[in-house]
Amino acid sequence: MREFSSPAAGGAPTGGLADSVFDRAEREPGLVLMSRLVDGVWEPVTAARFRDEVLALARGLLTRGVRYGDRVAVMSATRWEWTLFDYALWSVGAIPVPVYPTAAPDQVRWILAETSAVACVVEDEDQAMTVGAVCDALPELTGIWQLDRGCVAQLAADGAGVPDALVHRQRLGVSPDSLASVIYTSGTTGRPKGCLLTHGNFASVADAVLAGWDEVIRDTGGEQPATLLFLPLAHVFGRLTQVAAVRGGIRIGHHAKLASESLLPALAAFRPTFLHAVPYIFEKIHRRAREAAEAAGRLELFEQAERVAVEWSAAWERRAHRTGPGPSPALRLRHAAYERMVYQRVRAVLGGRVRAVMTGGSMLGRELGLFFAGAGMTVYEGYGLTESSAPVTANPPRRPKFGTVGRPLPGSTVAIAEDGEVWVKGPGVFSGYLNHPRCSDEALCRGWLATGDLGELDEDGYLTLTGRKKExxxxxxxxxxxxxxxxxxxxxxxxxxxxxxxxxxxxxxxxxxxxxxxxxxxxxxxxxxxxxxxxxxxxxxxxxxxxxxxxxxxxxxxxxxxxxxxxxxxxxxxxxxxxxxxxxxxxxxxxxxxxxxxxxxxxxxx
Known part of the structure; x- marks a missing residue:
């Protein structure tokens, strides 16, 4: 078995995920931790204000009978209230169970029954009806709280008389080994299974990303880094992005839809400095930029700029890996000539300030990665699963190999089995599937996670995916x-x-x-x-x-x-x-x- 490891970047995490909210508010109460879209305007939310809102909602949850270890489902699109509920639930030692807002009634019934959820947060009336239609089969479900009917304010009002000390007593009982969430797999090969992910799983991976890519995330010219969270919070990648932003003091906004027609205007308005995204976004941006150029009679110009961007990035890639001298003087001049005419306009689609993006979830073509890097936005492709708490590999800062999914994150190891299957080991690897011991035993072997993906490792430890074992x-x-x-x-x-x-x-x-x-x-x-x-x-x-x-x-x-x-x-x-x-x-x-x-x-x- 060929394997490659990256040394850990720091010490093991302590406590639970909610501690970062209270620690940040103590150290930097005025730091803007979030921005909320209110009547078309991004309203700042400081660390102190977010802590107070988390505390108020946590008191309300205790009033409604949510106790340490209880599971509470959250069925919603990506919005700030989801983040608020996550941290309030973690503050009392409860366990959020994400449910996709598009889930069918049978899927909702299955997840809520298997997790023994005591309550479910829904977004609107349609989702409330979906849960209501199956609640007869859910005897442990005692509450359905609807965001669009003001459940956050109502819960906070209900808990006004609960002492803060009661919340802190619950919070301080949470350890890295405590269960943080049950996240269901996407179900490409059968019925989804619930992955048991701990506070330590999420914290370790988030800290590895923050430590390994700090120079990229904070390359903002002195401004606070900011990211727009549009990935589904029901998906592990979106959840990890949220945790890393809160732990790293990165300002986050929320956007509910992945569709480009609504997402691109939101990015232009929010103007993030760094993003987590899926390849679909970059495929759409590239296609629309090409179509706009053709419609304006400038397709030949765009294609020339595209070729120069690819050549430029490939030359820097060879230099980073000591196999070439970098861009020639002639290539530098050609690249500079297209900066204002093409590359600046491509960056403007994402708000104009993004210089780096971490992406995963599916393959990003090498040529596409080279193009965006040449246009001034390096896309650091990575790889992970729900079972690994999102990324376990990613291309390192300043030394990407486009077309690969990078090297192991700090503290992680990747190996290739005899049959070509990718095996991973690290602090993000889950503890097993809920109520599926046989599947857990098949996936886990002496600390290794058998991913089901096929891949190859090169001599520098960069992983290239070649397919799915079952596909x-x-x-x-x-x-x-x-x-x-x-x-x-x-x-x-x-x-x-x-x-x-x-x-x-x-x-x-x-x-x-x-x-x-x-x-x-x-x-x-x-x-x-x-x-x-x-x-x-x-x-x-x-x-x-x-x-x-x-x-x-x-x-x-x-x-x-x-x-x-x-x-x-x-x-x-x-x-x-x-x-x-x-x-x-x-x-x-x-x-x-x-x-x-x-x-x-x-x-x-x-």
Missing amino acids: VIVTSSGKNLAPAVLEERVRAHPLIAQCLVVGDNRPYLAALITLDPVALAHWLRARGRPPLEVRQALTDPELHQEVQRAVGAANTTVSRAESIRAFRLLPREFSLEEGLLTPSLKIRRTAVAERYAADIEELYAG
């Missing part, structure tokens, strides 16, 4: 193929939104492909053609030729046995609402294969 396709000829990299290459084409490669027990690989409706409309306009709905465009010969070119370009990087021989364009994108995506936007392969079984059969007919 390996075995063709009828016995050829084993991991589809993830090929799918990513097809998706690099601006028209293509999603690609799912199929071929298990078949003679060759084929693909189901969905189109980006905005990109399609732009593509038609650029050719002087009238608009078409996606469904109408599926039979268009010119469009088929364009997609065929994208598939052919991807096929040039693999052998014939690994190439896509046929594809089918689908009338709409895979969606969360149809159950074809996980809440973190990963494709549910089995669900898609079942939904489009007839299309797959036609791909192999004859």
